[in-house]
Amino acid sequence: MQTDSSFTFVLFGGTGDLSMRKILPALYEAHRAGMLAASGKIVAVARHEEDRAGYLQWVNEHVKAHVAKSGIDEGAWASFVDRIEYVKLDLGKAEDFVKLRDALQDQSGTRVFYLATGPSLFVPICHALASVGLNENARIVLEKPLGYDLRSSNAINDAVGEIFAEEQIYRIDHYLGKEPVQNLLALRFGNALFEPLWRREWVESIQITIAEELGVEARGDFYDNTGALRDMVQNHLLQLLSIVAMEPPHSMDSDSVRDEKLRVLRALKPIDPRDISKVAVRGQYHAGVIRGTSVPAYATESGVKTDSATETFVALKVEIENWRWAGVPFFLRTGKRLADRVAEIVVNFRAVPHSALGASALRAGANRLVIRLQPNEMIRLYCLAKKPGEGMNLSSVHLDLAFDQFFKEGQMEAYQRLLLDVINGRLALFVRRDEQEAAWKWVEPILNEWAASGKPKPYAAGTWGPAAASAMLAQHGTCWLEEEN
Numbered sequence: 001m002q003t004d005s006s007f008t009f010v011l012f013g014g015t016g017d018l019s020m021r022k023i024l025p026a027l028y029e030a031h032r033a034g035m036l037a038a039s040g041k042i043v044a045v046a047r048h049e050e051d052r053a054g055y056l057q058w059v060n061e062h063v064k065a066h067v068a069k070s071g072i073d074e075g076a077w078a079s080f081v082d083r084i085e086y087v088k089l090d091l092g093k094a095e096d097f098v099k100l101r102d103a104l105q106d107q108s109g110t111r112v113f114y115l116a117t118g119p120s121l122f123v124p125i126c127h128a129l130a131s132v133g134l135n136e137n138a139r140i141v142l143e144k145p146l147g148y149d150l151r152s153s154n155a156i157n158d159a160v161g162e163i164f165a166e167e168q169i170y171r172i173d174h175y176l177g178k179e180p181v182q183n184l185l186a187l188r189f190g191n192a193l194f195e196p197l198w199r200r201e202w203v204e205s206i207q208i209t210i211a212e213e214l215g216v217e218a219r220g221d222f223y224d225n226t227g228a229l230r231d232m233v234q235n236h237l238l239q240l241l242s243i244v245a246m247e248p249p250h251s252m253d254s255d256s257v258r259d260e261k262l263r264v265l266r267a268l269k270p271i272d273p274r275d276i277s278k279v280a281v282r283g284q285y286h287a288g289v290i291r292g293t294s295v296p297a298y299a300t301e302s303g304v305k306t307d308s309a310t311e312t313f314v315a316l317k318v319e320i321e322n323w324r325w326a327g328v329p330f331f332l333r334t335g336k337r338l339a340d341r342v343a344e345i346v347v348n349f350r351a352v353p354h355s356a357l358g359a360s361a362l363r364a365g366a367n368r369l370v371i372r373l374q375p376n377e378m379i380r381l382y383c384l385a386k387k388p389g390e391g392m393n394l395s396s397v398h399l400d401l402a403f404d405q406f407f408k409e410g411q412m413e414a415y416q417r418l419l420l421d422v423i424n425g426r427l428a429l430f431v432r433r434d435e436q437e438a439a440w441k442w443v444e445p446i447l448n449e450w451a452a453s454g455k456p457k458p459y460a461a462g463t464w465g466p467a468a469a470s471a472m473l474a475q476h477g478t479c480w481l482e483e484e485n
């Protein structure tokens with residue numbers, strides 16, 4: 001479907017890493033698929049390039065390599081590049097914003113300002129836009145991290161909120177744009193089959209893992225001041241949790257969905273600082289081997305302090321205090337330099353209450369739903385079936401829905417979906433301020449406790465994190481999915 005109307009997409013941080021790797025490739029894909037209105041323009045804003053010719057050269061040299069699977073269609077690429085204008089702008093110079101306003105004067109339709117910059121620039125950019133009247137009838141997109149804790153995130157939201165109304169603000173969490181996350185909504189609310197089972201009576205525990213093989217790459221400096229709790233848990237993992245656990249919304253409109261997610265975030269059982277060691281594990285990777293390649297310790301990465309106490313791994317036990325979920329542990333986990341790159345949600349249903357079929361009907365490995373977000377997106381339902389032959393011997397089997405085999409085309413990268421949503425004014429997949437506040441409030445006791453004492457537990461790169469993460473599950477008579485296989 002093509003965007004509703006004409007638009008101007010103004011990209012601050014136009015030569016930054018995010019623009020190069022994600023935003024421009026996603027806009028190209030949308031353009032190539034015919035999803036952008038023909039008259040829509042992209043106006044890149046940066047300091048480094050002198051003029052449009054210089055910027056387009058940068059785009060040709062740096063962005064093409066990041067265009068996904070489908071590769072480059074030279075004709076489409078040429079017409080995509082034609083959409084791009086460039087404004088050289090120094091954020092400190094008020095006159096440069098006048099120049100930007102003048103450059104946008106002839107453009108009609110929806111106006112989007114995408115701030116692919118560090119969060120310290122969000123407020124100054126918003127003020128500068130307002131000073132030349134560019135905040136009127138515009139949408140603003142804020143990238144994460146939005147703040148460092150509740151206080152700093154409130155400060156940004158307050159300041160931006162004085163200039164843009166909440167309905168104009170699109171806070172990106174790219175996990176919400178991933179196809180399988182959308183599919184989770186379809187699975188839960190499009191099928192009568194799962195909903196009756198999706199509750200404490202039938203669910204024993206839920207695991208949500210986002211594991212990465214990558215380390216901190218070139219972002220050592222940023223990451224060392226951030227850590228996995230802020231980088232992944234406060235946003236991506238808690239957003240996934242809220243989608244898994246939310247009540248069926250009245251409709252799919254943006255506030256119905258976000259109201260339900262908010263209810264989950266507000267129902268998270270507060271963490272008592274005295275219990276943190278029982279429900280939270282933090283780790284930091286040491287040197288190790290991933291897929292046959294040696295990788296260095298976190299503390300020796302460039303930009304990282306040698307005595308850093310920043311966590312690169314987090315595992316948590318979370319509880320939701322409501323009727324649907326009381327007593328069901330949700331185990332969340334994320335880490336860098338782990339044994340595999342995988343993001344998945346594992347719903348462990350309870351075993352049958354009595355087995356007329358022998359003890360094998362009570363074993364683990366069945367009554368389980370796995371929603372794999374990446375790689376190889378799929379939904380897999382594990383059940384028990386009788387092994388062929390004599391006797392009643394049961395074996396775990398699975399029913400699979402592999403998305404790329406079932407739906408041969410039409411898959412969309414998260415950023416492509418989210419950018420189209422911004423242009424089309426659809427807010428459902430963006431984080432509302434109250435959700436963000438609730439998430440910060442919940443993680444803050446852990447942040448404070450970890451900042452005040454102790455150090456992360458070491459784990460070798462290429463493993464699944466510190467042993468304490470497994471011990472936490474063992475206390476509940478369960479284990480992480482990969483430990484079973």
Ligand code: BG6
Pocket residue numbers: 174212231343
């Ligand atoms: C980002 C984090 O939000 O998500 C990164 O800042 C992380 O540290 C990335 O690597 C993971 O995203 P994805 O889509 O590659 O799983």
